[in-house]
Amino acid sequence: MAVYTPPLRDMQFVMHELLNVTADLQAMPAHADMDADTINAVLEEGGKFAAEVLLPLNISGDAEGCQIDITTHAVTTPTGYKAAYKQYIDSGWAALACDPAFGGQGLPLVVNQCFYEMMNSANQAWTMYPGLTHGAYAALHTHGTPEQKATYLHKMTSGEWTGTMCLTEPHCGTDLGLMRTKAEPQGDGTYKLTGNKIFISAGEHDLADNIIHLVLARLPDAPPGIKGVSLFIVPKFMVNADGSLGARNGIYCGGLEHKMGIKSNATAQIVLDGAVGTLVGQPNKGMQGMFVMMNAARLGVGNQSLGLTEVAFQNALAYAKDRIQMRALTGPKAKDKPADPIIVHPDVRKMLLTAKAYAEGGRALLCFSAMLLEKEHNHPDEAVRKESGELLALLTPICKAFLTDNGHISTNACMQVFGGHGFIKEWGMEQFVRDNRINMIYEGTNTIQSLDLLGRKVLSNNGATLKKFGKLVGALVAEEGVNEKMAEFITPIAILGEQMTKFTSEIGFKGFQNPDEVGAAAVDYLRVAGHLVFGYFWARMAQVALKQIAAGNPDPFYVAKLQTARFYFAKLFPETATAMRTARAGSKVLMDTDAALA
Numbered sequence: 157m158a159v160y161t162p163p164l165r166d167m168q169f170v171m172h173e174l175l176n177v178t179a180d181l182q183a184m185p186a187h188a189d190m191d192a193d194t195i196n197a198v199l200e201e202g203g204k205f206a207a208e209v210l211l212p213l214n215i216s217g218d219a220e221g222c223q224i225d226i227t228t229h230a231v232t233t234p235t236g237y238k239a240a241y242k243q244y245i246d247s248g249w250a251a252l253a254c255d256p257a258f259g260g261q262g263l264p265l266v267v268n269q270c271f272y273e274m275m276n277s278a279n280q281a282w283t284m285y286p287g288l289t290h291g292a293y294a295a296l297h298t299h300g301t302p303e304q305k306a307t308y309l310h311k312m313t314s315g316e317w318t319g320t321m322c323l324t325e326p327h328c329g330t331d332l333g334l335m336r337t338k339a340e341p342q343g344d345g346t347y348k349l350t351g352n353k354i355f356i357s358a359g360e361h362d363l364a365d366n367i368i369h370l371v372l373a374r375l376p377d378a379p380p381g382i383k384g385v386s387l388f389i390v391p392k393f394m395v396n397a398d399g400s401l402g403a404r405n406g407i408y409c410g411g412l413e414h415k416m417g418i419k420s421n422a423t424a425q426i427v428l429d430g431a432v433g434t435l436v437g438q439p440n441k442g443m444q445g446m447f448v449m450m451n452a453a454r455l456g457v458g459n460q461s462l463g464l465t466e467v468a469f470q471n472a473l474a475y476a477k478d479r480i481q482m483r484a485l486t487g488p489k490a491k492d493k494p495a496d497p498i499i500v501h502p503d504v505r506k507m508l509l510t511a512k513a514y515a516e517g518g519r520a521l522l523c524f525s526a527m528l529l530e531k532e533h534n535h536p537d538e539a540v541r542k543e544s545g546e547l548l549a550l551l552t553p554i555c556k557a558f559l560t561d562n563g564h565i566s567t568n569a570c571m572q573v574f575g576g577h578g579f580i581k582e583w584g585m586e587q588f589v590r591d592n593r594i595n596m597i598y599e600g601t602n603t604i605q606s607l608d609l610l611g612r613k614v615l616s617n618n619g620a621t622l623k624k625f626g627k628l629v630g631a632l633v634a635e636e637g638v639n640e641k642m643a644e645f646i647t648p649i650a651i652l653g654e655q656m657t658k659f660t661s662e663i664g665f666k667g668f669q670n671p672d673e674v675g676a677a678a679v680d681y682l683r684v685a686g687h688l689v690f691g692y693f694w695a696r697m698a699q700v701a702l703k704q705i706a707a708g709n710p711d712p713f714y715v716a717k718l719q720t721a722r723f724y725f726a727k728l729f730p731e732t733a734t735a736m737r738t739a740r741a742g743s744k745v746l747m748d749t750d751a752a753l754a
C-alpha cells in the first residue's frame with residue numbers, strides 16, 4: 157500500500173513564511189481574528205483524516221468501483237466510503253470554509269485548499285464527492301435567490317446534501333452551445349427539464365440524503381448557441397417547505413461509465429425525465445452562474461494533481477532509498493550491501509526532484525491563488541478586490557493546465573522510479589498515473605485552458621493582466637537584482653519576463669492575420685507562462701531560504717528548499733526555450749498537412 161505523510165511543514169512554509177497569509181487575512185473583517193496557530197492546528201487534524209481515514213480506502217475503492225442497480229437506479233460506493241463520508245461531515249470538515257450565515261465555520265479558503273490537497277493525495281476519487289459540492293455551493297451562494305439559498309445552502313454546508321455540475325451531453329463537451337436539454341416553464345415559477353447528461357461526477361451515490369444537481373438547459377425561446385443556456389437547480393428529492401425531503405424528482409442515473417482512473421467516483425449518465433427545477437440567475441445567462449462553479453473547479457482540479465504529485469513523490473522517494481540496484485557510477489556507496497540504493501543514480505534523482513519541484517511550486521501557486529480568491533470576495537478595499545479578481549482570472553488556466561500536465565509528468569516519473577514494480581498494482585503507483593490522467597481532460601481540456609489564457613486572458617486586453625503579473629516579477633527583480641546569491645534565480649525570470657512581452661505581441665500580431673496562429677501556439681504559450689509563474693515563486697522561496705540560512709537557522713528544510721530551487725531552474729525552467737521555439741514555428745506545419753492526415 158502507498159504511504160502518505162501530510163506535508164504540513166511545507167504548507168506552513170508557504171502560508172506563513174512565503175505568503176504571510178495571516179497579515180493579509182487579518183486585514184479582512186471576515187478573518188480579523190485568524191492566526192497561524194489556528195490554521196496549523198486545523199491542518200494537522202485534516203492531515204490525520206486524510207492519511208488515516210481516506211488513504212486506506214484508495215486502492216480498495218479503485219478495485220471495487222461503484223455499482224449500479226439498474227432497476228432502482230441506485231448507486232453504491234465502495235466499502236468504507238459511506239462511513240468515511242459520515243465521519244467527514246460529523247467532524248465538520250464539510251463546513252470548514254463555508255459562510256457562517258449558512259452554518260459554515262468561515263475559515264479562510266487557503267486552509268480549505270490545503271485540506272483538499274491532503275485529501276486528494278490520499279484518495280482523489282473519494283474527495284470528488286464533497287469537492288463537487290463546494291462548486292455548487294459557490295454558484296448558489298453567488299447567484300441563488302434568498303429562497304434558494306435558504307432551501308439548499310445549510311444542508312450543502314453541513315455536507316448532508318452533495319452537489320453536482322451537469323453540463324456535458326453526448327454530443328457536446330467543449331462546445332456547450334450545442335446543448336439540447338430543454339427546460340419548459342410550468343407557470344408556477346418551476347420548470348420541467350428533459351434531456352440526457354453524461355460524465356456527471358458524483359452524479360449518483362449513497363453517501364448523502366439528497367443530491368443537488370446544477371443543470372444547464374435551454375428555455376423554449378432561447379437564442380441558439382451558448383447565449384441561450386440557462387442554469388437550474390434540480391434536486392434528486394424535492395424539498396418541502398419545512399426543509400424535509402419530499403417526492404423523488406424525475407432525475408436519475410441511467411448508467412455508470414467504466415473508466416481508466418478515479419474508478420470509485422461515480423461518473424454518471426443522468427437522465428432528466430420531466431425533472432422539476434428552478435432557475436438560478438437570469439434566463440439565458442446560465443454560464444455566469446456556471447462560471448463561478450467552473451472557476452472554483454479549475455483551481456480544484458489543479459489541486460487534485462498537486463495532491464497526486466506529492467503522494468507519488470513521497471512513495472518514490474521512500475522506494476529509491478530502499479531499493480538496491482547496481483553501483484553508483486562514482487563507486488560503491490553502500491559498501492555493506494551487494495548494491496547501492498537507486499537514489500545514488502543521477503537520473504533517479506532527476507525524476508524525484510522533478511516531482512518535488514512541481515509539487516512545491518504548485519503548492520505556492522495554489523495557496524497564492526486561494527488568497528487572491530479570498531481577497532476578491534472579502535477584502536474591504538474595492539481596488540484590491542478588483543485587482544485580485546483580475547490576477548486570479550489570469551492564473552486560473554495556469555493552475556488548471558500547468559499543474560495537471562506537471563502532475564502527468566511527475567506521477568509518470570515517480571512510477572518510473574519503481575521500474576516494473578511501478579507498473580504492477582501492488583505499490584499503488586500506477587493508480588496515481590491513471591487517476592491524474594482525467595485532470596488534464598475535464599473542467600475544459602488543457603488545450604481549452606491554453607486558448608483561454610492566450611486568447612481571452614492575454615491577447616484580448618493586449619497583455620494588460622499579464623503585465624500585472626509582470627509587475628510582481630519586476631518588483632522581485634528590482635529587490636534582488638544586485639544580490640549575487642540570488643542571481644541564479646533572478647536572472648532567468650528577469651530574462652523570461654522581458655522576452656514574454658515580445659513573444660506575446662509576436663503571436664498576437666500573427667494571430668490577427670491568421671487566428672490559427674493563436675491555436676497553434678497556445679499550448680506552448682501556457683507552458684512558458686506557467687514557468688514564468690513557477691519561476692517567480694521558486695525565486696521567492698529561494699529568497700526566504702537564503703535569508704534563514706544566512707541568519708544561522710540550522711533547519712535542513714531551508715537547504716532542501718534551496719537545492720530544489722536550483723534543480724528547478726537548471727533542469728525544468730529551460731523548457732521555456734523549447735516551448736517558445738515550437739510556439740514560433742507557427743500554424744503552417746500543422747494546417748498544411750492534409751496529405752499527412754488524409
Ligand SMILES: Cc1cc2nc3c(=O)[nH]c(=O)nc-3n(C[C@H](O)[C@H](O)[C@H](O)COP(=O)(O)OP(=O)(O)OC[C@H]3O[C@@H](n4cnc5c(N)ncnc54)[C@H](O)[C@@H]3O)c2cc1C
Pocket residue numbers: 321322323324327328329330331354355356357358415423594597598599600601602603604607675
Ligand atoms: C471522468 C469524467 C468526469 C467528468 N465529470 C464531469 C462533470 O462532473 N460534469 C460535466 O458536465 N462534465 C464532466 N465531464 C466531461 C468533461 O468535462 C468533458 O469530457 C470535457 O469537457 C471534454 O469534452 P468532450 O469529452 O466532449 O471532448 P470534445 O469536446 O469532443 O473534445 C475532443 C478533443 O477536441 C479538442 N477540442 C475541442 N474543441 C477545440 C477547440 N476549439 N480548439 C482546440 N481543440 C479543441 C479538445 O481539447 C479534445 O482534445 C467528465 C468527464 C469525464 C471523463
